[in-house]
Amino acid sequence: MKSSKVDNMLIHQYVINDPLHQLFDEVNAISVQGYDEQRRVIYWNEGSELLYGYSKEEATGQKLEDLIIPKPIRELVVAAHSDWIKHDIEIPASEITLCDKQGNDVSVFSSHVMFTNQFNTKQMYCIDVDLTDVRKAQAQAIFKQHMLETIFKAIPDLFFLMEVDGTIIDYHAGNEQSLYVTPEQFIGKNVVDILPEEVASKFKVLLAKIVQQTEMLSFEYHLNMPQGLKYFEARISHLTKYNQIVTIIRDISEQYKSAEMIRHQAYFDSLTSLPNRFLALDRLSQMLIEAKRNNEKSAVFFLDIDDFKKVNDSLGHEIGDNLLIEAASRLQQVLRQEDTVGRLGGDEFIVLLSGLSADQNALAVAESLLKTFREPFKIDGRELILTISIGVAIFPEDGTSASDLLRNADTAMYQAKSLGRNTYSFFTQEMNIIMQRRLDIEEQMHGALARNEFEIYYQPQFDVKNGKVIGAEALLRWHNASLGNVTPDEFIPIAEHTGLIVPIGKFVIEQALSLLKEWQTIGQQPYIISVNLSPRQFRDAELLSFIKDTLNDTGVSPENFHLEITEGLLMSGQSYVHEALAEINELGIKLAMDDFGTGYSSLSYLRQYPFDILKIDRSFIHGITSNKADCNLVKATIAMSHSLGLSVVAEGVETKEQLTLLAELDCNFVQGYYLSKPIPAKQLLDLSAHFYK
Template identity: 75%
Template sequence: MEPSKVGNMLTHQYVINDPLHQVFNAVNAISVQGYDEQRRVIYWNKGSELLYGYTKEDAIGQKIEKLIIPKSMCDLVISAHSDWIEKGIEIPAAEITLCKKNGHDISVFSSHVMFTNQYNNKQMYCIDIDLTDARKAQAQVTLKEKMLETIFEAIPDLFFLMEPNGTICDYHTSNTSDLYVSPTQFIGRNMSDVLPDDVANKFKTHISKALAQEKMTSFDYELAMPSGLLYFEARISHLKKPNQVMVIIRDITEQHKSDQIIRHQAYFDSLTLLPNRFLSLDRLSQILVEAERNDEKAAVLFLDLDDFKKVNDSLGHEVGDKILVKSAHRLQQVLRKEDTVGRLGGDEFIILLRGLTDHQDALAVAENLLNLFRQPFKIDRRELILTLSIGVAIYPKDGCCASDLLRSADTAMYQAKALGRNTYSFFTPEMNIVMQRRFEIEEQMRGALERNEFELHYQPQMDVKSASIIGAEALLRWHNPVLGNITPDEFIPIAEHTGLIVAMGEYVIEQALSFLNLWQKSDLNNYTMAVNLSPRQFRDNELIPFIKKVLSDTGTRPTTLELEITEGVLMSGQSYIHDALISINALGIKLSMDDFGTGYSSLSYLRQYPFDVLKIDRSFINGITINKADCDLVKAAIAMSHSLGLTVIAEGVETKEQLQLLERLGCDIVQGYYFSKPIPAVQLLEFSTQIHR
């Protein structure tokens, strides 16, 4: 019989259930199917069509196992249906997986009910509820649970669930060794009974804050653990619905150590380990607050190592660093525990004296420091003596705030330098005039080259035997519209300090060689030009390329250029010094040792490096006619230089008697006021013309 005919016959046979069917037809969200005793479909509502994909026409008259029952379940379904029909054993409600028309599985919650109609035929109705969304939600919950488990295991944090009063309800940790005590000792107990009092009090305070503010609070604490003192961060949140407190604890010991290192680097000098400028000034501010409160005096000592820059440039930064470290140790030796010594930078130190009753207390410290530094430093088998210049400012006389006192002490230190170094000076208001001059010079120097404020003057160099001019030394002069004429003794040290000496040195070389080319052409003489090189210029990688370029641009023969350097430049033994001197010699440029006798005076340098000229300092020439020691030294220097094949130049010749004595001693070349002071280029052209008439 065709399914449609079977369906019509079955529908008529079970017409008794029309009112029930009308109810089921009104509910699309639930699948309801009716079956006869042979498991043939007698009813299939709209919900079943939507759930399984079979229309009512498709389903009516079909057996259930042919429609939605998986093959693996067919025997079980047939058996269970028969047991209910024949034995009255009900089919229990259950979650089962059935088949849709498209072959896909679908999870449902299936309930069953059995009726007996007027024909005494049994008919079963199945009510199925789609569990797809529920399964998805359950899967998401399971996934989240797994994720949380994984996260909990991966995170090294400790988790505690507490009552608002601090009773510990539960915990989680991936490593029980992180616990302060074992779980049996804290589960169900109040944290006050487990943790040290100071830590427990912190927890109480922040739990109360979390409950009151309804937001997360955090704090740090430390615990003595078997592995040592550890540092932790606790974060506390209030869980409203269960009215409990979640505490998350993280070990921050490594971070704490890193922070300590960073703080130390921020507040302490990495070389000497002394407080740096920032910390020193902060302590000074605290000292001044105490001094004002207790009606006491305080003192600031500003210290600078004399000639440190020369030693640093000559012997190298490694030796300089060792001196700074040893200096820091010495400074700490004369101070009280309540005083502070700090490093401001470079070779500048600061000493802060608190609780003074009289300025004599500061005076005693300054004298002790000077005496202490008169002892030589022993560095790499060398004995070096570096003295101190100390400036002293007293609170409240010389300033009422940290910056004013520091400025006053700095000003006083420069006064100590001016007094000859290796001494101290107390601040006076008059010193501000001197410092103001220094600041004005430094300010005006920036941009002076661009404003064409510098000019070269030239001091003639004379051949002793022929009394003819053979060359000149180029000397830099500065006239500023605001400050007027500024002497080299004032502006050269500032230029060295600021680094502007490099650009100024290039200007001197360029201008001097341009003039030399003009001078040589003007009267067809092979003049030479002497130019000073500072230690700072030797550290410039562009020095040699620049000299080559200027020689080329001006058409100057290298043999007519003479570069003057001091002995101090050579002492460092740095490779860049050696390489630069070799390159200079290879170009054919003459090398001159300047100011011989005033520096470290090691004769080995005259053999070690390719010098052509030795210049005897004016301080010895000044006394040769009246001082036998000076005369003997000059005589020995000339003889020694000639034996090495060097030309000797005497600086500072001012009298005829000096010139005559130098001629008898065999000096080659002289320069000084006896012939001419340094003069502009135009005057030198006139001077050389007059000499050669």
């Protein structure tokens, strides 16, 4: 705002214009503003206050460009005003978009006039007419016009006005392509004489009925059109007052296609076009009914492509989908026309064989299926070798219901996997015992946390150079009253599959960090604790906040807490994994790659993710003193890790010779039975003061 002295000077200087100002003051329907040679406001009427939101007091003394001129055109406005002042180039009247006090657009028709007063000073007046209502009215009119045009264009129906005998008097066609014949061929003609006999007979029947009732009649029919087979719905109404008939024809071809697509999607797999789980199981039930009626044998095959997930993750989902399509095609080529092959989901397939005279028939098919996969798959210029594992259950020996046979075939398939894959296995009772054990473990695991059945053991880790205990890996142990000691190899995969690994994993983190705090307090050293994280835990949205809260509650420094992950987690390629690892790194928690060397692309992952530690798998450590290849591999791994700034932990150290060699190879840390087996928390606290020899 200007000072009062400047305001008084302005008022005095332009007092000559008072009569003009008084005239403008009486008009609030338009905005009038006056500006001096520096574009400062010298006049601001009530219309300007209403239009732009600035009061007279707020506007007076302010520059035009600082009030109502949008930034993109400020330089142009200033230049135009200067040209008028200096070069007498008038500013033409025009429609323009300005802005109000709140920054909102204001559309106006703006005209300008320039005065020179008795002080020989130029002053410009802008007269702005608000175009908002005009623009709204124009937009509304245009909208209604477009809406009506769109409605007429959008109506796809055909309308026919007929005499009661079916003679066509008039028509309207939203889409001329939906006409069966041209207007010249049907105006004045009877609809029965124009259409094919089958459709014409339907019209004839309904035309006779419609004059006897007031309700609309309808029916569906199809015609061979130039663009192909089309489906239509006809609705017929009798206009009693005029004794005429209105027929509305709608093209429902798309609805037919959609309905067919829905039926196909409900029963067939979208990728391979094979029967899906729903249809395959329905066919299985029908097959068993026929087998019982005819006293025949039938077989259910459960197939799984070996290591498909690794291939899919490493080569991409597009190649994986093409492999599944080709696999489905090969399965169909082996089977008879009356047999069924369906896709249950993922890389799992089902094969149903009916009318078998002996088990040998199923055996021959199983061998044929294995053989057809021995030919390389040629996908996008690549040659890929895929194998399958097959489980076979025979009706009625292995079950008489669809659910029993499917479950037993699944069990047999897992047996084939355990036999080394690329083979088949017939169901046996021993397999059922194995599956029952799995079900029992899953059942007992649901209450294991509440019953305090889990205990954390700790495998100490040692500094290779001085032999001191530097930390430990937390390992979960489970003893159940019914099952006894259940090994991690048994219960961890089940916990992962059921999702119970999430609460169990939180229990491990809480226990490990609590023990670490006590351990550091007693030993007065910055010991570390390592905890393994599973893929399922990474999908838990609360994982990172839980870790952060637990660190805060226990007072443990994040740098003393290590999280171990395997390469399998990284192979998923999911964005949430990358984000979680980045957040773990930001928290200051150390990240370790576990079981290094057992996967496909470990080196690439070391470049992509913020690892601090690499753990060499025990399978390589086992042979380093007797196998030169293993020794060279471990040596190269240690050197590579150090070059990347990573520390190295060797797992599974079981002999003094292994330890000595690892020291020579400059390995940082070791763990294994030679030094200490996993031990309870109390023993770990006692061990921490000792050195190995």
